[in-house]
Amino acid sequence: MAQICGAEVDEEGFLVDLKDWNEDICKQMAQDDDVDLTDEHWDVINFLREYFEEYQIAPAVRVLTKAIAKRMGKDKGNSKYLYSLFPYGPGKQGCRFAGLPKPTGCI
Amino acid sequence: MATKKFMYLNRRSSFGTVYAIESLEVVLIAAAFEQDVSLAFMDDGVYQIVEGQETDGIGMKNFSKTFHALGDYDINKLYVSKESLEERGLSESDLMPLVYEDEDDDWEEKPSVKVVTNDELKAIMSEQDVCLSF
Numbered sequence: 457m458a459q460i461c462g463a464e465v466d467e468e469g470f471l472v473d474l475k476d477w478n479e480d481i482c483k484q485m486a487q488d489d490d491v492d493l494t495d496e497h498w499d500v501i502n503f504l505r506e507y508f509e510e511y512q513i514a515p516a517v518r519v520l521t522k523a524i525a526k527r528m529g530k531d532k533g534n535s536k537y538l539y540s541l542f543p544y545g546p547g548k549q550g551c552r553f554a555g556l557p558k559p560t561g562c563i
Numbered sequence: 564m565a566t567k568k569f570m571y572l573n574r575r576s577s578f579g580t581v582y583a584i585e586s587l588e589v590v591l592i593a594a595a596f597e598q599d600v601s602l603a604f605m606d607d608g609v610y611q612i613v614e615g616q617e618t619d620g621i622g623m624k625n626f627s628k629t630f631h632a633l634g635d636y637d638i639n640k641l642y643v644s645k646e647s648l649e650e651r652g653l654s655e656s657d658l659m660p661l662v663y664e665d666e667d668d669d670w671e672e673k674p675s676v677k678v679v680t681n682d683e684l685k686a687i688m689s690e691q692d693v694c695l696s697f
Contacts, residue, residue, distance in 0.1 A: 511632040512624060516595055519635045560591045 460484050470552050474508075477555025485553050489544065496532075497541050497553075503527065504554040514559040517547040567692040568599045573608035574696065577627060578618070583611050584626050586697035591629075594636040601640035601691075602633075603684060605647045608697075612641070612676065614659045627659070634663030639675040646681050 457464050461484050463476035469485065471477055482501065486493045503524060507515055515523065517535065525533020538546035547559040571590050575582045593600050604611060611627070618625040641661060648654060655678050664670040679687070688694055
């Protein structure tokens with residue numbers, strides 16, 4: 457099985473054991489995807505981790521967008537902004553960087 | 564796509580079988596398709612939304628927390644059988660305070676859980692296009 461910084465990942469690059477997550481793994485995943493992590497990325501990644509801690513699920517993009525709009529304002533809580541940060545999808549790519557499972561219902 | 568009324572009927576307790584967690588997964592997937600989704604809890608299913616569940620001792624994911632996210636998914640109709648609660652010595656105050664924010668009422672938090680009699684539940688079920696039992 458593939459590994460990132462010594463942690464096992466599945467065939468789509470999601471962590472097998474969510475407890476393995478750390479910032480170095482996140483940075484390595486971003487580097488592999490040619491994404492330069494900025495504070496804006498970390499805001500979303502941290503938000504996703506908090507959301508998972510509270511609800512035990514990775515939010516659907518629609519729910520994530522709404523929740524970010526509420527927390528950080530409408531200029532950030534829209535899919536255009538979130539896709540500019542995570543070109544492969546705030547759900548799929550964002551959750552992977554954050555060490556979450558693939559969002560339920562995400563195809 | 565025309566909206567259909569889907570009801571997910573939960574009749575088993577949270578852990579011990581996969582029915583409860585699988586039901587919740589399917590509910591979340593259905594929500595992504597913007598259908599009219601409601602949940603019903605009867606028999607041992609009422610235990611699924613009892614407050615204060617702790618899973619550390621059995622090494623399972625505490626998915627009861629996920630019920631709090633349902634409001635974000637626009638799922639705000641959770642019907643609980645009054646008779647099933649009473650048979651188990653439970654009342655509404657033993658259940659998790661699940662809420663949703665009403666978009667049409669200045670995002671006011673409103674309760675999602677409604678305790679109904681089995682007769683009322685029967686009437687609600689007969690209005691559904693699809694009823695899935697777990």
